[in-house]
Amino acid sequence: MARAGLLALAVGLTSGCSLSFPLSGIATDATPTGSIDPMATLLSPALDREDMRRAKAALAVALDPQGNGARVVWQNPQTGAHGAFAASAPPFADQDRVCRAFAGAIAPAGSPERHLAGSACRDGDGTWQVRGTDVAPKPDAAAKV
Numbered sequence: 366m367a368r369a370g371l372l373a374l375a376v377g378l379t380s381g382c383s384l385s386f387p388l389s390g391i392a393t394d395a396t397p398t399g400s401i402d403p404m405a406t407l408l409s410p411a412l413d414r415e416d417m418r419r420a421k422a423a424l425a426v427a428l429d430p431q432g433n434g435a436r437v438v439w440q441n442p443q444t445g446a447h448g449a450f451a452a453s454a455p456p457f458a459d460q461d462r463v464c465r466a467f468a469g470a471i472a473p474a475g476s477p478e479r480h481l482a483g484s485a486c487r488d489g490d491g492t493w494q495v496r497g498t499d500v501a502p503k504p505d506a507a508a509k510v
Contacts, residue, residue, distance in 0.1 A: 407483065408424075408469075408481070408495060408498065409473055412446060412471070413444060413474075416441050416446040416473065419439040419440070419441050419446075420448055420450075420471065422439065423437040423448070423450050424437075424467065424469070424485065424493060424495075425492070427450040427451055427469075428450075428452055428485055428487070430456040430463055430465070435451070437449060437451070441474075444473075444474040445474040445475070446472060446473045446474045447472050448469060448470050448471035448472060449469060449470050450468070452465050452467055453467055454466040462487055462488065463486065463487045464484055464486040465484065465485060466484045467482070467483055478503075479500070480503050481499065482498065483496070484496045
């Protein structure tokens with residue numbers, strides 16, 4: 366009986382001791398709080414939040430498969446940043462998403478204009494996500510983006 370009492374006492378005293386292991390969820394947040402928007406880095410890390418909002422809106426209009434294919438210009442009068450985008454190829458499908466190549470020019474406030482070429486895909490919620498960009502040569506005046 367004394368042995369059972371000691372065992373019960375030992376179990377009771379050590380039951381508060383445990384190890385905890387952090388468990389992470391399976392899903393990951395695409396843009397964790399406080400991080401830099403990946404699209405901002407691909408287009409231009411020098412754009413502020415409002416510049417990026419305007420640039421993304423212009424890019425969405427330029428890439429719309431139902432659009433007229435015209436060059437779409439954006440500007441932020443508060444910062445002086447501006448740019449333009451145009452689709453550079455017909456839309457194509459990639460993993461059940463509509464994708465499209467584009468050419469563009471971005472001039473962050475106080476910085477020289479940067480020409481780029483890239484591609485973006487439209488997610489299920491209708492937002493366009495830039496897949497990648499490369500520096501592009503400055504187009505001649507006749508083909509200016």
